[in-house]
Amino acid sequence: MRAVLTWRDKAEQCIYDLAFKPDGTQLILAAGNRLLVYDTSDGTLLQPLKGHKDTVYCVAYAKDGKRFASGSADKSIIIWTSKLEGILKYTHNDSIQCVAYNPITHQLASCSSSDFGLWSPEQKSVSKHKSSSKITCCSWTNDGQYLALGMSNGVISIRNKNGEEKVKIERPGGSLSPIWSICWNPSREEHNDILAVADWGQKLSFYQLSGKQIGKDRPLNFDPCCISYFTKGEYILVGGSDKQVSLFTKDGVRLGTVGEQNSWVWTCRVKPDSNYVVVGCQDGSISFYQLIFSTVHGLYKDRYAFRDSMTDVIVQHLITEQKVRIKCRELVKKIAIYKNRLAIQLPEKILIYELYSDDSADMHYRVKEKIAKKFECNLLVVCADHIILCQEKRLQCLSFSGVKEREWQMESLIRYIKVIGGPAGREGLLVGLKNGQILKIFVDNLFAIVLLKQATAVRCLDMSASRNKLAVVDENDTCLVYDIHTKELLFQEPNANSVAWNTQCEDMLCFSGGGYLNIKASTFPVHQQKLQGFVVGYNGSKIFCLHVFSMSAVEVPQSAPMYQYLDRKMFREAYQIACLGVTDTDWRELAMEALEGLEFETAKKAFTRVQDLRYLELISSIEERKKRGETNNDLFLADVFSYQGKFHEAAKLYKRSGHENLALDMYTDLCMFEYAKDFLGSGDPKETKMLITKQADWARNINEPKAAVEMYISAGEYTKAIEISGSHGWVDMLIDIARKLDKAEREPLLMCAQYFKKLDSPGYAAETYLKVGDLKSLVQLYVDTKRWDEAFALGEKHPEFKDDIYVPYAQWLAENDRFEEAQKAFHKAGRQGEAVRVLEQLTHNAVVESRFNDAAYYYWMLSMQCLDMAQADPAQKDVMLEKFHHFQHLAELYHGYQTIHRYTEEPFSFDLPETLFNISKFLLHSLTKATPLGISKVNTLFTLAKQSKALGAYKLARHAYDKLRGLQIPARIQKSIELGTLTIRSKPFHDSEELVPLCYRCSTNNPLLNNLGNVCINCRQPFIFSASSYEVLHLVEFYLEEGITDEEAVALIDLEAPRHKRESKWQEAASNGSQTLRLDETVNSLGDDDPFTAKLSFEQGGSEFVPVVVNRSVLRSMSRRDVLIKRWPPPLQWQYFRSLLPDASITMCPSCFQMFHSEDYELLVLQHACCPYCRRRIDDAGS
Secondary structure, eight states: OEEEEEEEEEOSSOEEEEEEOTTSSEEEEEETTEEEEEETTTTEEEEEEEOOSSOEEEEEEOTTSSEEEEEETTSEEEEEETTSOEEEEEEOSSOEEEEEEOTTTOOEEEEESSEEEEEOTTOSSOEEEEOSSOEEEEEEOTTSSEEEEEETTSEEEEEETTSOEEEEEEOTTGGGSOEEEEEEOOOSSOSSOEEEEEETTTEEEEEETTSOBOSOOEEOSSOEEEEEEOTTSSEEEEEETTSEEEEEETTSOEEEEEEEOSSOEEEEEEOTTSSEEEEEETTSEEEEEEEEOOOOEEEETTEEEEEETTTEEEEEETTTOOEEEEEOSSOOOEEEEETTEEEEEOSSOEEEEEESSSOTTOOOEEEEEEEOOOOOOSEEEEOSSEEEEEETTEEEEEETTSOEEEEEEOSSOEEEEEEOOOSTTOOEEEEEETTSEEEEEETTOSSOEEEEEOSSOEEEEEEOTTSOEEEEEETTSOEEEEETTTOOEEEEESSOSEEEEBTTOTTEEEEEETTEEEEEETTSOOEEEEOOSEEEEEETTEEEEEETTEEEEEEOOOHHHHHHHHHTTOHHHHHHHHHHHOOHHHHHHHHHHHHHTTOHHHHHHHHHHTTOHHHHHHHHHHHHHHHTTOOOHHHHHHHHHHHHTOHHHHHHHHHHTTOHHHHHHHHHHTTOHHHHHHHHOSOOHHHHHHHHHHHHHHHHHTTOHHHHHHHHHHTTOHHHHHHHHHHTTOHHHHHHHHHHSOTTOHHHHHHHHHHHHHTTOHHHHHHHHHHHTOHHHHHHHHHHTTOHHHHHHHHHHOGGGHHHHHHHHHHHHHHTTOHHHHHHHHHHTTOHHHHHHHHHHHHHHHHHTTOHHHHHHHHHHHHHHHHHHHHHOGGGHHHHHHHHHHHHHHHHHHHHHHHHHHHHHSSOOOSOHHHHHHHHHHHHHHOSSOOOTTOOHHHHHHHHHHHHHHHTBHHHHHHHHHHHHTSOOOHHHHHHHHHHHHHGGGSOSSBOGGGOOBOTTTOOBOOSSOTTOSBOTTTOOBOOBOTTTOOBOSEEEEEEOTTOOHHHHHHHHTTOOOOTTOOOEEEEEEETTEEEEEEEEOOSOSOTTOHHHHHHTOOOOSSSOOOEEEOHHHHHHSOGGGEEEEOOOTTSOOEEEEESOTTSOEEEOTTTOOEEEHHHHHHHHHHHSBOTTTOOBOOTTTO
């Protein structure tokens, strides 16, 4: 470390304090009763500031650079702006000793002999706090939270921003060691706030914010007047009664003197973010120094050791980037490194370290020896067992125990020394002198060997790996290279400040200078690239470069020297250079050049390096052919040129070597058809056709399909032409091809037809199928395109395809909800089971989706389908009839439940309470066994309970509520049911007589809750319900006496035999197959002489149901208007019903045979335009 004086000035009075503006441009000094403002760049006095009436003791600048403050013996503080204008003044009761600005809040602390004050721009007043002793110095922490006060009684008081004492540090010396200067470390990297304290007990101490001391007191041997840190906290400056400024590490280790003065040093500061120091003295002198920290370092191969923070040594592995720090806690003066040894010179001793292991990557050092002597030397070198000290002209060799073994006296000053290796204890040293001599010295030999003598002084030296060549940089910045054996100057290059041989290549060296790196191979011209710093080593492709204080390994491609060798066809030498480190592109270039030069061994190695398997295979095949005896280099070179893309050169060589076919194959493989045609000339037509096909393949691959199609057609390759046309959707081109083809060419024609189908051109497809005569595919085409009329026409001509037409047709109809047509189609195709399965699936879906009307309709259709199947297949008759009755029953249940579901699930219902009551009662009596899927017993009972209560059937309502209690109730109706259950208890326990159903056969009033179900409790006659309101209809079913056929019975009824005492006039209307009985004029009801009535009054003999059976005379007495007949198709029998109230009109649907009150039926037909049950369409005219 050196201190260089930049400028000096002298004031008339003592300089008690000074402060830098934060940007470092100005310096404020407290001199007498004035402030002096200096320009730091050249020491010009810018302006003296007058404002105080007595000596100014202290000055401080705010961190933001906007203002500074000064304190004086006149008890006042003046705040100044950066424009050097005073803006504020306030006073204390005693003279001001120190001032300090908070680095964060810019709050000003001002301290006097008896108190201290805190002022900030936001406050109007100054808050003052008493002090027990005289305050001599103060300092804020980095975060601005705490203020440390140093006092003359030896106490340090740490206060918060409000002035409250948080920590009090009482030191052993007390008032005998008054605190004279304190300063917090400004480093942001420290984990704790560290306070440096200098006292007049001549000690330097360090404390944490908590008051705990760090380490021991450091003796100073003088009275310190000032202490300050460098900007980053790495060093400390201390000045005082010893008339000089001393530089210490942040731990308190003394490093040296900055500048000796003629009187006490009262203040010293570091210019912000720089190595400039200003010193103010008792005699008024101001000195401005620049500190220069020299680089102390050593290098051996890839290990670099350098000094850090003046007291530490860092060893860096330049390849792995690993670093290890060795803390010496003293000033490091010299460093030397060699193999596994490291020597460090300290002021009073030399430490020798060694590595723990021989591992090349090991970075752990331990102390091997200590030489406890003070040495003065210019250069230090370490060997395996010795250290070499160089002092001007003298070299000394010492053992690790400190014993001097040998000494060499040189003719001139030693300028450069380097260990060049050798056995342990016998290493060789390369020494360069100022007089131009270069010597080789062995550690175990007293005699130095003169290698050569040159005219200019030596600055830098290096010897090549084989010890054959020597590179020297002289004082004229010239790099000279000598042959050691012949002493001949091989070449010289200008602009060099350092030189290094490549440790892996004998003929390569590099030197630096003038901001450039120069690489020289053999005697070729120098290759230059920009580089800042000094070259200190060259290993393979890595160049070790020292720039200012940092060492870096620069990866330098060896491309330039490699190309220099390639230009001279020196392939093997170029390969050796490439091995040091070149780019992949350079490797490929080397490989190609070697291959063209037919240097296969080098080419193989280079292609292996870039992993180019293609060329490696080529080389391998050429080597195989050589082994088999081929010697035609033209052919080998033609293969190489074809691989490299030099096709015309390759073709010429192929022709010259008599292998024209190889040239032709090459051109066609590369789709160079024009060149191939030129090469071929007017040759064989077969080869020309082959060439056209290949050209078409190429046109197809390069996305020129139209050209490819035309070429394929001209070459007769129809299949490929069809494929391309079809994949691109060119219908016109396809039909042209199809029409050109003969019908015998079945396969391409069928391909055309397939593409026509795919491209939605069924007309062309049909034309093509007809041309081939493939009727089955034609049928499939009609079916796929839903052209049913053409399909049916073809089916008529060729019945064998009927199945292939009607089954898909039926499926299509079913998918389009045209079920009746679908059934007919299935029937026509003989697939009744298929029809049933489709309907069953549809029915199930309708139930799951709560479309109960649809479910009822589908079940009715299923039942009719089963009836058809029973009629068609006698073997399945019983099973199908059973299914018929089951599906009829389910249809009735779902038809009724639709209303219940609508009432319970939807917010609004338009059904009459009586209808809801009748349906829920009907369902309750019908659901005595299993409940079908989708029908909710809870909803049915809930509806029955609510409507019964509303209509006065309280007993039935109570029964329904009781039943509900045993079922799982949904949350949405839970409260409603609970309320209903309670309120029904307040009603009488009987049902309204108006609601009681009457049996029209035996005139018995049936209870609302009937255990037998929907039959009379007396005569067991089943009730017939209206399919809309579910009221009991006034109909009684009767059966024909044995021997009477349905046709005879109808004929007898149609006779209309006159009856006594019967003059009623009925009008019968028939529309669209429905029968309607309407009363025009009413007289007495049926007379007592009615034979049918007599049959009704027949007494029942037991609990079994006895049907009403009529003979011919009874049938003859009946009126056609009173009888309704369900004309079921076989194998079912017809059902006959007699109306007992002719004045109430009943309508029966002729399709589903469901009964309705005529008014209800007409209304429903008007609403739906069809039967509400079986959905049979009703024509508007007939309605």
